[in-house]
Ligand SMILES: Nc1ncnc2c1ncn2[C@@H]1O[C@H](COP(=O)(O)OP(=O)(O)OP(=O)(O)O)[C@@H](O)[C@H]1O
């Protein structure tokens with residue numbers, strides 16, 4: 387089967403801005419793929435280039451070398467079929483939740499009759515019906531992320547790209563959001579790539595995960611997450627889950643027992 | 649300025665005390681009544697001004713002359729300033745072309761140009777409006793372009809990601825995102841315009857509040873000087889109140 391997204395030997399070097407700086411090699415020959423309807427997690431130490439991978443797939447950044455394929459053809463720029471959920475919610479502060487959510491279709495001239503019912507359903511799905519006429523500054527952090535997710539979903543994207551979407555939330559809210567994301571994934575059949583620094587979150591949500599090495603980032607390991615769906619929180623107490631988690635953590639910290647990883 | 653409700657009576661007290669002091673020193677003859685008229689004189693002058701006007705023009709004519717010049721100049725400055733500000737904020741090349749000239753002219757106090765515009769355009773309405781308009785223009789341009797440059801990159805990326813066209817990016821995303829700064833420019837420009845109109849009228853005018861205080865001082869009609877100053881103060885305060893009200897309504901989301 388052809389992958390939805392494919393990165394082939396992708397490298398990224400950022401030029402120095404002044405003579406006092408050196409150029410930064412963020413990614414070195416990264417190969418990865420994301421298949422249709424898959425949830426893929428990207429973990430790795432801070433500064434290893436996770437956001438850069440996401441920016442490249444979104445088309446915000448053009449890789450220094452290598453190839454990015456989308457549905458089998460060379461990726462061309464930014465597009466609403468690959469939508470980003472930003473780590474710090476990038477909502478339009480002068481618009482209500484509802485206007486934020488419908489922003490994409492409105493700007494692209496989609497007929498109201500076409501997006502309105504969908505928008506309403508998605509706002510309900512992310513649990514914001516009672517807050518749809520509120521402004522972003524009147525929302526909690528979790529609600530802002532829900533709004534961002536709804537704003538993306540309304541465009542029926544093929545791929546959702548989430549950059550540490552729940553990183554800034556408290557543990558309780560994070561669990562709720564993870565559950566919501568799984569619900570949405572089932573209902574809307576999206577392909578999802580998400581970045582996280584939380585190994586448990588990656589194991590709970592994803593079908594596969596990529597572990598990147600410290601900078602320059604390269605794929606250190608690809609892990610198939612073996613747990614069956616639908617997944618429940620009881621998985622956190624599962625022995626296999628705990629073992630896999632420990633292995634990945636060891637790998638991230640460069641300990642020798644990384645050798646025994648699955 | 650926000651004053652807590654609990655302390656508001658103190659503000660009234662200060663005002664009241666000053667008024668009493670003024671009444672006492674003027675009525676007991678402690679100061680020269682030509683230099684500082686008494687409250688009674690001021691009251692009669694006010695009534696006289698609003699019923700008979702000053703120097704052949706009604707009170708309303710004087711007030712409206714100043715207000716009209718201010719608003720016309722200000723409107724011109726805003727209407728031209730916002731697009732130019734967007735342009736030089738968005739295109740570094742436009743900034744390179746226009747920026748140096750702007751940064752040289754802007755710090756020159758607008759009043760310094762008064763003799764020059766009189767030389768060029770005489771003492772009619774146009775030179776005054778031009779002077780106000782250009783002064784307002786610099787501040788609107790400066791703040792708008794700064795506002796455009798400080799729009800977060802993620803907001804622009806989010807919009808592009810959702811499929812905006814270039815004109816939508818400018819008018820539906822960058823402009824509203826920069827609006828708080830644009831509004832700061834408009835507020836500064838408004839206060840400045842009011843100051844300039846008075847200065848311009850002091851130098852060359854047949855009507856207006858600035859003209860009135862200059863003329864009254866020349867002919868030792870000191871109560872009219874004070875009255876002019878008071879009316880200028882009140883209108884200035886009203887302008888500030890107005891722009892603040894527009895800002896809080898329009899930009900309730902700012903900074904949050
Ligand atoms: N626009 C840029 N210009 C120069 N260097 C950059 C730029 N963007 C990222 N980098 C560098 O690339 C490297 C990877 O950055 P990136 O943001 O992808 O890391 P990350 O894995 O997302 O980190 P974190 O987990 O802390 O978010 C860093 O060393 C960073 O300094």
Ligand SMILES: [Mg+2]
Pocket residue numbers: 436437438549
């Ligand atoms: Mg990052």
